[in-house]
Structure formats: structure tokens, C-alpha cells
Amino acid sequence: MITRRAALASGLALAACTARSQPVPPIRALKDAAPFPIGFTVQAEFLQDPAYAALLAQQGSQVTPEWQMKMEYIVRDDGTFRFDAPDAIATFARAHGLRLFGHTLVWYAERPKAFETLDESRISFRDAYANYITAVVGRYKGQAVGWDVVNEAVSEDGRGRRESLWSQKLGDLEHIRLAYEQAHAVDPAPTLFLNDYYLELMPQKRATFLRLAEAILKTGAPLQGLGTQTHVNADLRPGAIKEAMRDLASLGLPIHLSEMDVSTARARGLTTDGWEGRQAALYEEAAEAFMTLPPRQRFAFTFWGLRDSDSWLRKETAGDRPLLFDAAGRPKTAAAAFEAAVGKARL
Ligand code: G3I
Secondary structure (H helix, E strand, C coil), X not given: CCCHHHHHHHHHHHHHCCCCCCCCCCCCCHHHHCCCCEEEEECHHHHHCHHHHHHHHHHCCEEEECCCCCHHXXXXXCCCEXXXXXXXXXXXHHHCCCEEEEEEEEECCCCCHHHHCCCCCCCCHHHHHHHHHHHHHHHCCCCEEEEEEEECCECCCCCCECCCHHHHHHCCCHHHHHHHHHHHHHCCCCEEEEEECCCXXXXXXXXXXXXXXXXXXXXXXXXXXXXXXXXXXCCCCCCHHHHHHHHHHHHCCCEEEEEEEEECCCCCCCCCHHHHHHHHHHHHHHHHHHHCCXXXXXXXXXXXXXXXXXXXXXXXXXXXXXCCECCCCCECHHHHHHHHHHHHCCC
């Protein structure tokens, strides 16, 4: 059900479809409107922009490094580590009272040369893997509130588990068990997540993801939360997000809605402006779905970017407008719809 305020806002948007869409009336800061942490993904360089830093500190209560806490940034070709960028993000978070969420320790997409060419006569692959997790989790011990320990372990077709350098070298489930055990041993405080995407779009993938989570739990690994990335397109079927949230909540674990954006360019059919109302409705649905979770399962709601101009999707289509704030940092219809949905539930 779209709220009156969101309907008004999307009505504004629809009316404005012919002209440039109008910014919506001022809204409460999202971190004040929502009864759960509001996260944004960030890159260290963005923090140098005072307008960006001010908007982030005003709207958010948590940050996720977009790529600079991954192996591709940290692990140099010679096997040494660099932490200047993730440290800058951690320092900014601490200075502004923002929670820090670690993303991500083990991902099929990351296979640094130093691991691919490891001299196993000098150190076992298992020890090098454990040493990496120890170094990264240990560096942010006492600050990180959670980690995506394993990212995107379900296969592309959603039917099984994904092959990776890590599964090939250390075993299909064993590399996963080891990662959670090692992370927890280094820092028992943060909530340890399994994170994946298209869990709304692909019910089969969602079922496989839940089966994988249960298999990991059965190994005794300290898996403690489920992350659903929620990268969706503006033409996603209404109700898909709510159905996914219901299923994901069934294990009783904390849920991190971890990377939401709503691509207008990837949506089939209308022009980008034409999707503004649908986009608002999807952000409203996600907010309502998250609000239906028991408070103990609402870990955080993270957007994969602050302003449209910061989005990774812009690399694909320059005109994509997937986020809540426009390139000038003004709230869009989607921001009003999200704020209304989380605020409404508090009346
Ligand atoms: O900033 C450097 C630039 O200085 C350099 O010239 C250029 C070429 O090397 O690289 C730039 O860094 C790129 C960075 O994005 C910033 O644009 C990295 O190469 C590139 O690998 C990185 O891509 C990120 C990608 O994950 C891979 O890490 C995207 O920003 C990020 O949005 C994307 O995020 C993923 C999540 O981790 C997992 N879920 C899906 C999501 C979207 O793909």
C-alpha cells in the first residue's frame, strides 16, 4: 500500500515526468526517521568532498566501504597489504559517530595475484587465507559492527554453490567454515554475515541461499546474519521484496538489507524519468518489508551509494538514477517514500 505522502510525492514525480522532476519537500534525516541503522556505501576519495561528507553524516548512521576493504584493494601483488583507504573510511566513521560495516572478506570475484601465485613451499594456502582474515578483521577490531565474511557464494543460476579460488583450494564448505571461525576468533563482537544478490528476483536462488546458510550453521561455523543486497531494477514485480524478506527472516537471524539501489536505466520500457514513481514504490516496499521484521532482526538498511552521481551503475549507464538523493544531494521522491514508510510505522 503506497502511503498518502508517498502517493503525493510520486504524483509530483509523475506530473513532473514531462518536465524535469522536482525535488520533494524537505524530509527528516533518514537516520532520525528510521528505527534502525541507515547505511551508505562509501569510497575514501568521496569523503574529501565537504558537501558529500556533510550529507553522509546528516543522513547515515553506518558506512560500508564500497571496494577498499576488499582483497582487490588491500592485497598488493607482492602479498603485502595496504590499508590507507579503509583506514580513512574507519577514521571518518569514528569521527562522525557512524558504525563501520566490513565488506567483504571472501568473494569469488576477488582472486589477487599474490594468492594465485602463492609459493606454498613457504606458507600453506590455508595459513595465508587465515592470515589475511586475521589481519583485516584484527585491524578494525572494536570498531566494525559486522562483516560480510562470505559474499555471493550461490551460483549465478541460483541452483548450487559457486566455484572459486577459495573453494578449489580449501574445499566447498570448508573454506566458508574456516572464514567464519577465523573472523570470530579474531573479533567475537561483530555480527558475521552471508551476503548475496537477486534474492528478490530469483526465488530459486533465495531457496539455495537459505539452504547454504543452514549447511554453514550445521558445520558449527558462527554464521550470525543474512545479507540481501537488493540491487533491483525499477520494473521489479511489486511484492517480490516483501516475499523475499519473509523467507529470509525465517531462520530468525539478523537481516542486513545490505546494498539497495533501484536502477532506472536497467528497467525495461519507459525513460529514466518515467520510472521515478515505480522506484519510489520499491523503496517504500523495502522499507515496509524491513519494518515488519522483529527489531532484533533489523541489523541495518544500507543503500549502495548516497547520490545518483556516486552510483556504480553510472559506469554502465551515465543517466541511471538509482538512489535516494540526486546528484546535487537533494532528496528525490524515493527518499520521501522511504522516509514516510519508516516514519509511518512509528506513529
Ligand atoms: O578508483 C579507482 C581508480 O583510481 C582507478 O583508475 C580505476 C581503474 O583501476 O579503478 C578505480 O577503482 C574501481 C572502484 O570500483 C571505484 O570505481 C575498482 O577498479 C573497481 O573494481 C571497483 O568496483 C567495485 C566492485 O564492487 C568490485 O569491487 C564497485 O565500485 C562496487 O560498487 C561493486 O560492489 C559490489 C559489491 O561489492 C557486491 N555486490 C555487488 C556490488 C555491485 O557490483
